[in-house]
Amino acid sequence: YSSAVSYGSFVLLDTLFSASGLFTKMQKTLVSQDPHITTQTTAECIKAMVFQRLLKPDSKLAFLDWAPTTPLPYFTSLREEWDLQTLYRSLEVLEENWEQLEQELYQIALNVYQQTHKELFYDITSSYLEGHHCTIATYGYSRDKRKDKVQIVIGLVTTYDGFPIQCKIYPGNTKDETTVSTVIEELTHQYPIQEIVFVGDRGMLTANNVKAIQDKQQKYVMAIPRQWSKKYLHNTVIQEDHMEEMETHLYATTIDNESSTSDERLVLCLNTQKREDDQAYRNKCIETIQKELDALKERVHGSSLSSSMH
Secondary structure, eight states: OTTOOOOHHHHHHHHHHHHHTHHHHHHHHOOOOOTTSOHHHHHHHHHHHHHHHHHSOOOHHHHHHHGGGSSGGGTSSOOSOOOHHHHHHHHHHHHHTHHHHHHHHHHIIIIISOOOSSEEEEEEEEEEOSOSOOTTOBOOOOTTSOTTSOEEEEEEEEOTTOOEEEEEEEETTOOGGGGHHHHHHHHHHHSOOSOOEEEEOGGGOOHHHHHHHHHTTOEEEEOOOHHHHHHHHTTOOOOGGGSEEEETTEEEEEEOOTTSOTTOOEEEEEEHHHHHHHHHHHHHHHHHHHHHHHHHHHHHHHHHHHHHHO
């Protein structure tokens, strides 16, 4: 039994890969400028690394130890020993063809999975690095809480259901709001999109971003910063029983706002489940603090009693 390997997860992923047709299309559309690697080998290496990324995320060097313990030879056309330089070369070819690959992802999302491109979600995240050779890695706001490490920033555009259609890599000190206008410009230029509803979080809401979206005659949905809430909710009576139920635990209502333009609407949302979770967390914190205070009180009382006895 020492040679037994698990096939289940590989079969599932390979079925999904086949349904999308992504790697088959990659073999036909990729162009390699490197004479040492073919487009077929590139596609197969990328497929193998996607298996690793989904099943056992690790470095490319670790891939060489992992691959022989898996049924990868049965799910790719590569039979020879895996080579680190070949993996790196395949990534270089992928980078050279990245815009074409994004077009393929876009078509797969629309035609295979019936996604809509009228409502797109965008956000950025960061990933810190241990090495020192990445030219765009630098210090910035770390979502990993690792201020001591250089990082890169990753921007991702997805459909409503989470299908990726665009991914960009930025220097590590890039701020959320500075990427929005570029993303809008690229989306409307790269894809035959007539109308977008751009969905972003509080970090995206700036006057420049709103103007960039409006200049492209597109629409947006963004959460306002918490500190703005008091201004918009000033003298506003909120009646929960008058809010419209959007789905389980989620309610919404519009708010009158004289400062808004005619094409802007403010929507107040209530998530009753989150309210219950927040209340439970608050009660737990209070209980923990109370136990700590009681323990401190006992120690102080014991110390005072011991002093008086002496």
